[in-house]
């Protein structure tokens with residue numbers, strides 16, 4: 001049996017023990033459509049719904065757009081136990097379906113008001129059929145499946161929702177950028193500001209100056225579409241950035257004192273960890289503040305997502321260094337060009353730049369240990385390439401071969417990241433010494449280190465589009481009351497990923513994966529796999545993928 005009730009009756013729902021029904025329909029304000037801007041309606045909090053062991057609720061679009069449908073799994077059974085909101089929100093369904101859901105403000109704030117999304121009145125969007133994302137839309141993490149595979153893990157699809165949990169003039173948003181620079185930071189800032197302003201009518205946006213410590217150590221800057229109009233054409237971040245300085249309670253105090261209720265945090269793996277603890281503290285204090293992360297890092301070391309913004313731009317810029325190394329090496333007898341590229345723990349930039357270039361004979365990354373001397377070693381390979389071709393190009397990621405350098409570096413940066421020794425200089429010297437002293441062979445080695453040049457530039461066209469989508473998704477998510485999420489691309493779709501998934505591990509190149517195999521077959525370099533190291537040691541089966549990214553299974557091993 002279905003019930004149709006008025007919104008005011010939600011509380012009475014909780015006071016009765018319904019025995020037979022398992023679906024409630026709540027018709028809220030019937031004048032809603034004529035009087036959109038004035039209408040307010042209240043939905044039951046998650047805590048209230050749990051009393052009914054609720055499995056789902058949402059609008060019954062097809063039957064009545066003004067109708068809230070509440071489905072209860074076990075009709076009439078009152079359950080007074082509260083859900084543990086600190087645990088990841090996992091929703092399971094038939095066929096092995098798993099939704100790794102993101103937190104929502106209503107999980108810990110009872111009886112939150114919500115409002116019709118102002119986008120429904122926006123001429124740019126109201127013509128789009130099904131512009132609002134359906135409440136049940138989710139995106140699978142794994143798209144290569146077998147006939148009998150379980151449906152697997154899914155993430156909530158990003159995009160505008162029919163209801164928002166903030167009124168436009170209630171929002172005070174802030175944006176902060178942390179960690180190293182990355183192409184596209186300014187584009188993301190611009191699009192968050194413009195998205196809030198133009199799509200949701202939000203006028204109050206503050207920029208936090210200089211990373212996390214700016215929350216409590218500096219004044220904020222006011223951001224509006226005029227202030228950010230041309231910033232996407234510049235590299236860097238107009239807000240400044242920093243490492244270290246994360247003091248959770250001072251940051252949350254500052255958020256509270258300033259009356260900020262939407263926090264957009266742009267940064268890499270460290271930044272997302274910082275965002276996660278900020279979110280936890282905000283939830284502990286019961287504040288109506290949405291925390292949204294936007295993943296940034298040229299290293300591409302953030303898991304789950306297809307890739308991070310700015311990565312393609314960095315790879316493109318790295319081509320210029322590789323080209324120069326190739327031209328130099330090719331123009332002289334026994335020329336060797338060595339190019340060092342960024343990539344602290346993950347070799348994605350080196351791998352993709354190598355694959356893109358085709359001029360590289362050897363790519364060395366942190367994930368693939370290598371050795372210099374003896375059969376199958378680097379020196380033997382260099383000598384062979386020089387004999388065959390007269391020149392060669394080596395690309396080395398900054399984090400590669402650190403274990404081979406005499407003393408390892410113990411110093412850390414302000415964020416706790418291990419500082420690295422200059423492996424480019426070291427390897428260049430070792431190659432020179434080997435050929436002049438041991439092989440008595442004259443070589444010409446040119447070492448190119450483009451360092452910051454690949455990240456201190458504006459983003460290219462495709463990264464600009466990507467940044468725009470990430471920023472807009474984050475804005476839609478925060479306005480819809482989601483929190484504790486990172487906006488990210490999964491299998492080409494915009495999604496909301498819970499912080500716990502984003503911070504649980506670092507994304508690394510899997511060297512038993514197809515992508516690395518493609519690179520090996522393109523360069524013809526040795527694998528440097530000593531017989532002692534088995535394939536199983538090189539990466540766990542459930543971390544293999546088709547694109548060299550951990551966390552997505554490769555069907556070869558299923």
Ligand SMILES: Nc1ncnc2c1ncn2[C@@H]1O[C@H](COP(=O)(O)OP(=O)(O)OP(=O)(O)O)[C@@H](O)[C@H]1O
Pocket residue numbers: 178179180181211212213242243244245246267268269270271272273274275277296297298299414415417
């Ligand atoms: N575990 C953590 N808890 C709280 N804050 C953290 C944590 N790890 C890092 N942070 C903070 O996040 C910010 C950025 O971290 P980090 O310098 O590691 O850069 P990142 O975000 O990983 O970006 P990238 O590696 O691309 O430069 C710093 O202000 C740092 O203090």
Ligand SMILES: O=P(O)(O)OC[C@H]1O[C@](O)(CO)[C@@H](O)[C@@H]1O
Pocket residue numbers: 180181268297298299342343344398413455
């Ligand atoms: O010198 P900084 O600013 O600490 O940044 C260097 C690091 O930042 C990155 O670009 C991103 O983490 C790394 O590749 C590099 O090791």
Ligand SMILES: [Mg+2]
Pocket residue numbers: 179268269270297
């Ligand atoms: Mg990092």
